[in-house]
Amino acid sequence: MPFERGRAPQSLQGGWERHLTGSCHGHRLGRTGQGTERSVTPQALKAEAARAIDAVSPDLIDLSRALHADPERSGQEHRASARLIASLRAHGFEVETPLAGLPTAFVAKVRGRRPGPAIGLVAEYDALPEVGHGCAHNLIAAGHLGAAVGVKEVLGALPGELWLFGTPSEEDGAGKVELVKASAFSSVDACLMFHPYTETILLRRDLALSEMEFTFFGRSAHSAVDPWRGRNALDGVLLTHAAVNSLRQYVKPEARIHGIVTHGGDSTNVVCERAATRFVIRAFDEAYLRELHQRVLDCARGAALASGTRLEALERERLPGTRFNRALEDVVRGNLLALGTPPRENASCYGSTDFGALSRCVPASWFFVGTHPEGTPWHSAEAAGLSVSERAHQGMLLGAKAIAWTAIDLLTSPELVAAVNAEFRQASS
Ligand SMILES: [Zn+2]
Structure with a gap:
């Protein structure tokens, strides 16, 4: 059930957080790892993760195409969810589903060498009525699976955990709000997500x-x-x-x-x-x-x-705008630059997302990757048609690597996790 459905509206008095009943990020604050093990550099780990993503890229593209050919509306993403879960289990992830009472939500986990920070990746997979994957969530789903596979490849050398959240009902129903209310994100130290678009954008202000x-x-x-x-x-x-x-x-x-x-x-x-x-x-x-x-x-x-x-x-x-975490965005920026894609920054965009609710409960970064040609009308049949183009899949792989590299930066730097958490606590106070 979406946030506050069924209540008579009076006005949106007060901050939206007071409506949430789930516990937010916090109890793991300060529990960070002890740095990179086996004295492998983050750069070497990132190269290994990128190789792993490239190695599974044919499977990721197949998954993207399969989701695209079988679009399911918000809350009804049963086949998409099942495909993702099957892939994650095949890659050795432990999967819990349903989640927070949402039948198409799940969380997949894999653990590192020893306890450390838990990093969450966030996948979406619902489609739009009439236009199918006109928001290209097929690329989000397959891209974050790729990112998870890349991080898992190197996690045996690291402290910490990787969690991949399957979050349904982004287009209609605000699935992440339900997951926040059920405290689904309360045990992760940071969450990362990319979204396809017509250009690569960081620090996008949303509505x-x-x-x-x-x-x-x-x-x-x-x-x-x-x-x-x-x-x-x-x-x-x-x-x-x-x-x-x-x-x-x-x-x-x-x-x-x-x-x-x-x-x-x-x-x-x-x-x-x-x-x-x-x-x-x-x-x-x-x-x-x-x-x-x-x-x-x-x-x-x-x-x-x-x-x-x-x-x-x-x-x-009801959804709030996304809260930025500059310490986290700096790392994302560095990884996008290293991947040869400088993002446009501080752009305004007139969309909204349930990721905004998530960003109020856990340090989070949400950025756009250019998967579609400039000028493509979003949420359109035209955008849907371009959501399985070669360009779209190249963008998906870029997004997967940027996410995986950012997760590796967090897992290899207790100082970075501490800085991200400190900024989040200050913004929440
Ligand atoms: Zn979308």
Whole structure:
């Protein structure tokens, strides 16, 4: 169940963290390894991991293609999850599934030479209705499997653990919020993830999000014989859209408000008794998001008054923006540069992600890798078609290596883990 689904919204008062009931990162703070063993340099370990990723790259590309050919919607990623789990077990990972009551979530673990920091990698694998893998989560899934295989190759020489989280329902349902609430990430020291896009970007600011569902209840009657006895619930929906369309011209440029009609009646002969619509509201600033949330709710309330219908309003989902960890981002930057791909930095992007919730509970880095040509419309059939191109798979392998190398940097440097944790604690206080 997504965060706060089913509760009547009033406003987004206060910070979002107070809504979480799961315990966040913390109890392993300070438990770090003792440095690289067998006196192998991090550079040598990274080269070995990269070789391991290249060696399995045909399998990773096959997996990416298989996921792409069989897209599954959020929360229904049963075959994708099973394929990933089978691959992880074949590579010697211990897999626990389901996780936090989510049937398509899992965590796969492998241990190093002795206790040390636990590094989490985060995979997604859901697709979009209509357009399939238009967000290229097939590349995320196969890429993070590759990263995990690369790190495992060298983990026998290192202290610590590697955990790969299978996180469903990114597009709809905010699976990571459920996992955070169930404390799934509380035992890892840092989490890493890359996402495909049209360019390689680090420190991308994303939008906090609130998703609202408005259901209008009218009164049925014959549409021609006695329509005056009816109250049209569809009018509530249509008037809400008209009011939001007017509101949209007077919001800050970065704000986004967009909606769909999910139910609009069943018969033209019957005055519509029930109609429903959903809106997503997004803004960088969480206080401004709360203000917009209230104004969109007022649009729906006004529509109910005008149409003589009754409104039920629910908040389906709420996501914060992603919190950066500069110490971790510096390491990612260094690895992207070493791989010959300088990232664009400090970009604004108008998307949102449930990784934002994760980043509030554990030190985390989330970056984009250029897998698609510039100008490709995202979440489109065109993007989906390009999610299995040669370029896409080259980008996937680059992302896998950047993730694996960053994990190796963390596993070989107690000082780095301490710095990442210190910054996280300061940001949380
Ligand atoms: Zn995505």
